[in-house]
Amino acid sequence: MVMEVILSRKIILVLFLLTAISFYITLTFNTCLVSSIRKSIPRWNPVVLNENSVVHGSIVRLVPLLEGNETDISSKYKYFQDQGLRQLPSALIIGVKKGGTRALLEFIRIHPDIRAAGNEVHFFDKNYVKGFQWYRSFMPPTLEGQQTIEKTPSYFVTKEAPKRVNHMNPSTKLLVVVRNPVTRAISDYTQAISKRPDMKKFESLVFINGTIGNLIDTSWGPIKLGMYARYLSRWLKYFPLSQFLFVSGERLIYDPAAELHRVQNFLGLKQVVNEKHFYFNATKGFPCLFKSEGHSAPHCLGKTKGRNHPKIDRVVLQRLKDFYRPFNNRFYQMTGINFGWS
Numbered sequence: 001m002v003m004e005v006i007l008s009r010k011i012i013l014v015l016f017l018l019t020a021i022s023f024y025i026t027l028t029f030n031t032c033l034v035s036s037i038r039k040s041i042p043r044w045n046p047v048v049l050n051e052n053s054v055v056h057g058s059i060v061r062l063v064p065l066l067e068g069n070e071t072d073i074s075s076k077y078k079y080f081q082d083q084g085l086r087q088l089p090s091a092l093i094i095g096v097k098k099g100g101t102r103a104l105l106e107f108i109r110i111h112p113d114i115r116a117a118g119n120e121v122h123f124f125d126k127n128y129v130k131g132f133q134w135y136r137s138f139m140p141p142t143l144e145g146q147q148t149i150e151k152t153p154s155y156f157v158t159k160e161a162p163k164r165v166n167h168m169n170p171s172t173k174l175l176v177v178v179r180n181p182v183t184r185a186i187s188d189y190t191q192a193i194s195k196r197p198d199m200k201k202f203e204s205l206v207f208i209n210g211t212i213g214n215l216i217d218t219s220w221g222p223i224k225l226g227m228y229a230r231y232l233s234r235w236l237k238y239f240p241l242s243q244f245l246f247v248s249g250e251r252l253i254y255d256p257a258a259e260l261h262r263v264q265n266f267l268g269l270k271q272v273v274n275e276k277h278f279y280f281n282a283t284k285g286f287p288c289l290f291k292s293e294g295h296s297a298p299h300c301l302g303k304t305k306g307r308n309h310p311k312i313d314r315v316v317l318q319r320l321k322d323f324y325r326p327f328n329n330r331f332y333q334m335t336g337i338n339f340g341w342s
């Protein structure tokens with residue numbers, strides 16, 4: 001009996017020792033395992049992109065794209081604007097010379113959806129050989145939804161222009177500012193004499209051999225250009241009448257907002273330019289703008305627009321009126337508009 005008790009105590013002792021050893025081994029192994037796993041996990045380090053943008057794992061704090069003062073913002077905006085596409089014009093002011101084409105261009109370009117080449121490019125008359133890439137380089141960049149427009153009044157009387165414009169785009173919209181051909185001729189002459197003060201008097205240039213009783217000299221530019229029906233018939237071989245808008249040069253002076261309403265309609269634009277944009281400058285005798293692209297203050301067109309005309313002999317004026325009557329009537333028939341010149 002005593003022997004049995006001693007044996008069982010020995011067994012308990014051995015079992016206790018075995019348990020203690022196995023506990024020690026397990027503990028040591030696990031500690032090594034945990035430390036090796038820890039070593040294999042990368043240290044958490046926030047990535048600093050710049051002082052305003054920090055990446056915490058997948059969380060990105062957004063920072064404003066444009067920062068800094070007003071000047072910086074406008075220059076950055078300009079950068080994006082300059083990335084816009086330069087497009088060939090979808091509408092052209094093709095004439096007529098001295099009709100009021102500059103006024104129309106300056107007035108319509110107030111519209112935010114219109115971008116215009118500032119100067120006359122003379123592509124379809126003088127520079128056609130330079131190609132469409134050359135022409136396009138004169139156009140301002142446009143943003144989506146903006147239309148490009150160019151004006152060169154000599155296109156209307158250039159023989160090849162209708163075909164060339166049609167070749168560029170048969171859907172081109174064509175604006176023609178027309179004015180009483182007698183006043184237009186005097187305006188044309190006034191411009192010419194301002195450059196060559198030694199020119200003969202208007203009255204003697206109007207007639208063959210300079211004599212009032214003689215026939216009208218239709219080869220003289222200021223007279224020839226007023227025969228609108230002749231030039232229009234060339235254009236109508238390439239474009240339907242629906243693609244033209246005939247703007248009254250007279251109405252553009254006494255009621256610019258009304259003509260601009262028609263123009264915006266024709267170009268499919270929202271009505272933006274209206275009577276609030278204009279004021280009448282009594283000194284100049286013409287409508288002027290409160291503000292426009294590039295001018296925040298009220299301003300009129302330049303000195304070369306709205307010149308004083310010389311006083312022309314009454315008899316000569318009547319002869320010219322009679323001369324133009326059949327051409328005007330034909331023009332009214334072609335356009336379906338009576339401009340009231342005769």
Ligand SMILES: Nc1ncnc2c1ncn2[C@@H]1O[C@H](COP(=O)(O)OS(=O)(=O)O)[C@@H](OP(=O)(O)O)[C@H]1O
Nearest residue numbers: 097098099100101102103187286287301305306307
């Ligand atoms: N708002 C305003 N201000 C000044 N002038 C105006 C205006 N609206 C129309 N006009 C008339 O425009 C005439 C000049 O026409 P154009 O711009 O077509 O001339 S050009 O062919 O580009 O040289 C110009 O002709 P002249 O009066 O002979 O100078 C004006 O009668």
